[in-house]
Amino acid sequence: MGTPLGDFVRARRDSIQPRSLGLPDRGRRRSPGLRRLDLAARAGISVEYLTRIEQGRDRRPSAAVVNALADALALDTSEREHLRYLAKITGGACPSHARPAPVVRQVRDAVLETLRLIEPGIAMVTNRLGDVLAHTDAFRSVAGAAGLLDADAPNLTRYVFTDARARTFFADWDDVADEQAFDLWLGPTVENSAWLTARLAAEAGPDFTGRLNRHVVPRRGVLRLNHPEGGELRLRRETLELPADAQQIVVLLPADEATVRSVDGIRRRGHGRLRAIS
Numbered sequence: 001m002g003t004p005l006g007d008f009v010r011a012r013r014d015s016i017q018p019r020s021l022g023l024p025d026r027g028r029r030r031s032p033g034l035r036r037l038d039l040a041a042r043a044g045i046s047v048e049y050l051t052r053i054e055q056g057r058d059r060r061p062s063a064a065v066v067n068a069l070a071d072a073l074a075l076d077t078s079e080r081e082h083l084r085y086l087a088k089i090t091g092g093a094c095p096s097h098a099r100p101a102p103v104v105r106q107v108r109d110a111v112l113e114t115l116r117l118i119e120p121g122i123a124m125v126t127n128r129l130g131d132v133l134a135h136t137d138a139f140r141s142v143a144g145a146a147g148l149l150d151a152d153a154p155n156l157t158r159y160v161f162t163d164a165r166a167r168t169f170f171a172d173w174d175d176v177a178d179e180q181a182f183d184l185w186l187g188p189t190v191e192n193s194a195w196l197t198a199r200l201a202a203e204a205g206p207d208f209t210g211r212l213n214r215h216v217v218p219r220r221g222v223l224r225l226n227h228p229e230g231g232e233l234r235l236r237r238e239t240l241e242l243p244a245d246a247q248q249i250v251v252l253l254p255a256d257e258a259t260v261r262s263v264d265g266i267r268r269r270g271h272g273r274l275r276a277i278s
Contacts, residue, residue, distance in 0.1 A: 003056035004185065005090040008083060008215040010054045012073045013039050021074065042072035059090050078217045085185065086215075103127060103188050104245070105153070107134045111242065114249060120267055122235070122252040125242075128186040129196055130157030133247065141266045142252070145228045156180060157196070161204035171224035171232065179218040181211035188246035222255050229269065230262035 002010075014033035023038055040050045045065060052058040053069075061069075066087045070080045107125050115123055115136055122142050124135040132154040135143075143149060146169035148159050157180040160166045160173070170176045187193030200208050225233040234255040239248050254260040 002054070003059060003086075003090040004215070005059075005061075005083070005086040006054040006056045007213055008086050009050075009069060009073070011213075011215050012075070012079070013054075016073065039069075039072055043068040045069075056090075061087060076217075082185070082215065082217055089185075103129060103131065103192050105131065105133055107247070108245065111245070111247070111249065118249075118251060122263065124250050125247055126156065126250055127188055127247050128183045129188065129192060130155045130160075130180055130183070132156060138263070138267050139252070141269070142225070142227065142230075142233070142263070145266075146225075157184065158200065158203075161200055161208050168226055171226050175218065175221070176223070177207065178211050178214075178216055179220060181208060182216065182218050184212065185215075223252065227262070227266065230266045233262055234259045 013036070016034040018034055018038060021034070021038075021042070023034075036047050036050050036054075040047045043050070043065070045068065049058065049065075053061055053065075066084060070083050073079075075083060111125060112134060115125065115134060119136050120138050121136060122138045124139050124143075125133045127133065132149065135149075140149060147163060147165045148154060148156065148169075151158075160170070160177055160180050166176075167173045184193045184197055187196070197212065201212075220237060223235045223237055225235065227233050235252040236255045238251045238253060240251070241248055254263055
């Protein structure tokens with residue numbers, strides 16, 4: 001049985017063309033990408049040890065080995081952070097699919113006050129599972145029209161993969177789906193991520209599981225929304241991490257003048273107030 005760490009190393013190895021690293025092309029082979037022999041040599045480890053890591057038979061590689069693999073795979077900063085995180089969670093026991101202790105859904109007063117200062121901006125408080133814990137009135141005006149906030153406990157990840165409206169609302173649905181699947185690896189706890197992953201795997205099928213297991217670190221470009229009233233919106237995302245709460249404030253900023261005008265019109269037609277979801 002593989003591990004998240006082994007799956008990621010193997011996926012990255014398969015995606016690398018030898019010539020991109022200055023290595024000779026050794027001719028046709030059954031699987032694409034870099035050979036284990038070449039990766040092991042670049043990382044300074046044995047082929048047998050690399051095989052054990054990829055197959056999940058070695059769950060506790062040292063920090064030096066993890067860093068050597070990152071160098072050998074030519075990972076960028078985000079990919080290196082993901083590799084180190086997977087090495088950390090792989091070293092523990094495999095979590096159960098029984099529901100763990102609930103994620104803390106309470107948002108601190110200071111965070112709610114920050115949201116109030118952001119009004120009339122478009123912002124929400126969320127976690128890596130996709131739970132929408134609080135939001136501004138402007139966020140409701142933009143996202144509520146597409147049904148994102150219909151549930152008693154809204155969850156962006158579940159919405160993306162199980163609500164048909166999401167495929168129209170997100171102009172680049174595939175990119176957003178990649179982002180939400182990837183973020184589950186960074187959930188409030190490994191147990192919470194595993195529980196939601198098991199639920200979504202049953203509901204969403206290959207659209208979800210294929211993305212989760214690719215370990216592709218998303219680039220998070222401009223977010224394009226097809227708003228039912230405002231047309232296409234182009235929004236830049238700024239994320240303020242709240243590590244002590246395992247939460248984030250995500251602010252959506254208009255990326256062009258057309259979006260500024262559309263958002264102003266949507267906000268004028270909107271209703272409601274800053275809302276925290278308990």
